[in-house]
Amino acid sequence: DWEFRRVLFRSLSELSVANLWAALFYGAIFFLTLGTCFSLIEGFCSTIRDSWVADSLKLGRSTIAGYVCMAGFILGIPFAFDCGSSWVEILDHFVRNWVLFYLGFLNCIAVGWFYKCERQYRRVGKPAVLAYNIGCFMAVLVPTIVGL
Numbered sequence: 001d002w003e004f005r006r007v008l009f010r011s012l013s014e015l016s017v018a019n020l021w022a023a024l025f026y027g028a029i030f031f032l033t034l035g036t037c038f039s040l041i042e043g044f045c046s047t048i049r050d051s052w053v054a055d056s057l058k059l060g061r062s063t064i065a066g067y068v069c070m071a072g073f074i075l076g077i078p079f080a081f082d083c084g085s086s087w088v089e090i091l092d093h094f095v096r097n098w099v100l101f102y103l104g105f106l107n108c109i110a111v112g113w114f115y116k117c118e119r120q121y122r123r124v125g126k127p128a129v130l131a132y133n134i135g136c137f138m139a140v141l142v143p144t145i146v147g148l
Contacts, residue, residue: 041068044068045068104140107136117129
C-alpha cells in the first residue's frame with residue numbers, strides 16, 4: 001500500500017507540469033469521494049422517506065437528510081482517532097464474515113418462505129424463480145465452504 005503511494009507521488013512529481021497534474025488528480029479524488037457521500041446519504045434518506053416513519057412524523061427531505069448526516073457524523077467520530085484504522089479493520093472483518101453470510105441466508109429464507117412460490121411462478125415463471133433461489137443459495141453455500 002505504501003509502495004503504491006510512493007510510486008504515485010514520485011510519478012506525479014516528475015510530470016512536466018507537476019503541480020497542475022497533482023491538483024487535478026487530488027481534485028478528482030475529492031469529487032469522487034464527495035459523489036460517493038451523496039449517493040450513500042441519498043440511499044439512507046430514500047429508505048427512510050419511503051417508510052412509515054417519515055409519514056407518521058411528517059418529516060421532509062431536508063430534515064431527514066440533516067438527521068442522517070448528523071448520525072453519520074456522530075458514528076464516524078471514533079474512526080477519526082488514533083485507533084480508527086483498527087476499528088475499520090474490525091468492522092470490515094465482521095461485515096465480510098458474518099453480516100453478508102446472514103444476509104444471504106435470510107434472503108434465501110425470505111424468498112422461499114415469506115413470498116409464496118406459487119405466486120412467484122405465476123408472476124415471473126418457474127425457471128426464473130428456481131434460478132434465483134438456487135443462485136441465492138449457492139451464493140451463501142460456496143463462500144461458506146471456501147471459508148471453512
